[in-house]
Amino acid sequence: MRIGELARRTGVSERSLRYYEQRGLLVADRTSGGHRDYPEQAVDRVIRIQELFAAGLHSRKIARLLPCMRDADGGPSEIATPQLAADLAAERDRIDRMITELANSRDVLDEVINAASRRQIEEDAPRAGRSGRCRRDDRFTGAGPN
Amino acid sequence: MRIGELARRTGVSERSLRYYEQRGLLVADRTSGGHRDYPEQAVDRVIRIQELFAAGLHSRKIARLLPCMRDADGGPSEIATPQLAADLAAERDRIDRMITELANSRDVLDEVINAASRRQIEEDAPRAGRSGRCRRDDRFTGAGPN
DNA sequence: GTATAAGTTGACATTGATGTCAGGTTCAAG
DNA sequence: CTTGAACCTGACATCAATGTCAACTTATAC
Numbered sequence A, B: 001m002r003i004g005e006l007a008r009r010t011g012v013s014e015r016s017l018r019y020y021e022q023r024g025l026l027v028a029d030r031t032s033g034g035h036r037d038y039p040e041q042a043v044d045r046v047i048r049i050q051e052l053f054a055a056g057l058h059s060r061k062i063a064r065l066l067p068c069m070r071d072a073d074g075g076p077s078e079i080a081t082p083q084l085a086a087d088l089a090a091e092r093d094r095i096d097r098m099i100t101e102l103a104n105s106r107d108v109l110d111e112v113i114n115a116a117s118r119r120q121i122e123e124d125a126p127r128a129g130r131s132g133r134c135r136r137d138d139r140f141t142g143a144g145p146n
Numbered sequence C: 001g002t003a004t005a006a007g008t009t010g011a012c013a014t015t016g017a018t019g020t021c022a023g024g025t026t027c028a029a030g
Numbered sequence D: 001c002t003t004g005a006a007c008c009t010g011a012c013a014t015c016a017a018t019g020t021c022a023a024c025t026t027a028t029a030c
Helices: A005-012 A014-020 A042-054 A059-068 A082-123 B003-010 B016-022 B042-054 B059-068 B082-123
Strands: none
Touching: A005 A014, A005 A042, A014 A042, A042 A059, A042 B082, A059 A082, A059 B082, A082 B042, A082 B059, A082 B082, B003 B016, B003 B042, B016 B042, B042 B059, B059 B082
16 A cells, blocks of 8 residues: 555654655565555554654664564564663663553543533533533552552 | 752752742742742642643643642632533543553453563573563453443 | 843744655556 | 656654753752
């Protein structure tokens, strides 16, 4: 598939896809005219890359990590060196901490939202069924590592 | 307390603390000489601010959110307007999605780390007790919202 | 008082992924 | 062949928090 379709299907801009290639995260065949031609598998890979970026990994680290990942086709993948594994373990722990912090922030937001929601119930006509949740369960809350 | 101590206790640089003040996130009394003087409560607030930054909120939104938060002293806080509440709800949902993605990335890293770890066990002398975990439970995995 | 540590403001730099634009080439359909 | 859409490369801009440096002032200990 070509870059436009890949961009549409992944929600990642063409600009970013070219950047990923430049950083060695993504390879593409080329047509005789020089246009990029991506395999179907690229969709999953791009989504993974986006997630890893969102997790705060830099492109260089992602580039080292990718060949060690089990691909969707289960093909042979490299094994991380001990050095890389240690590096990734540090990243994983950082992500764990980040998840805990995010859950924290989410709960803070929830509290403010719920307070506003309750206030609205007071002001509105009583017994007017509110749409949307008013309480959230505490998944994640306090369930994080550390 | 003064800015140096606050920086040390929160792990946030003095530069950032001054930036927070400039953006209206943090207030400080001033000594007669113009030095900032923070109340004890500032420690918690700075940590909260950092968490909210980590959650991807921008300083302007944090500035609007902070007065609606229940302070440690339980003091009177503003109630979010419906508009702000809706805004924050969108942020909360974004954070929820981010947590799910992060858990995804964490699991990907775990897989690579474990593969390398197992490889090392093969190469090393057999029956050599390895330090560190080799398997992780699946907290968060698939337990996210959506 | 004097030395030194800590604080102040202001300006400029950095980072890294992504946006945007320009000028040119390729592709696919008529 | 022609036309318009899609793609190419390369360059420059952006964003927002934070780093860094300079020149100066205040606080503290001797």
